[in-house]
Amino acid sequence: MSSNGDKMLSALGYMHMIETDESIVWILYGHEYKYEIDFMLKKKEVAYRVVERETDTIIDISGMSIKELQAINQKVKELGW
Numbered sequence: 001m002s003s004n005g006d007k008m009l010s011a012l013g014y015m016h017m018i019e020t021d022e023s024i025v026w027i028l029y030g031h032e033y034k035y036e037i038d039f040m041l042k043k044k045e046v047a048y049r050v051v052e053r054e055t056d057t058i059i060d061i062s063g064m065s066i067k068e069l070q071a072i073n074q075k076v077k078e079l080g081w
Contacts, residue, residue: 032054
């Protein structure tokens with residue numbers, strides 16, 4: 001059964017593609033790029049990557065801790081977004 005988070009990611013166009021003991025990666029395919037959200041299970045961190053589709057080259061990568069993600073979620077709620 002899908003979680004609410006899974007449903008939200010699917011609604012945004014992300015497809016659950018890879019699941020291992022170490023991570024769960026959701027991928028959104030664009031025209032030139034693919035966008036990956038990597039939930040790194042052992043590290044308890046989230047990474048966001050932009051990858052060129054043709055060459056599979058990582059164009060940009062950023063990550064955040066759970067505490068950073070929680071702070072961002074709280075601020076979004078406070079802004080009424």
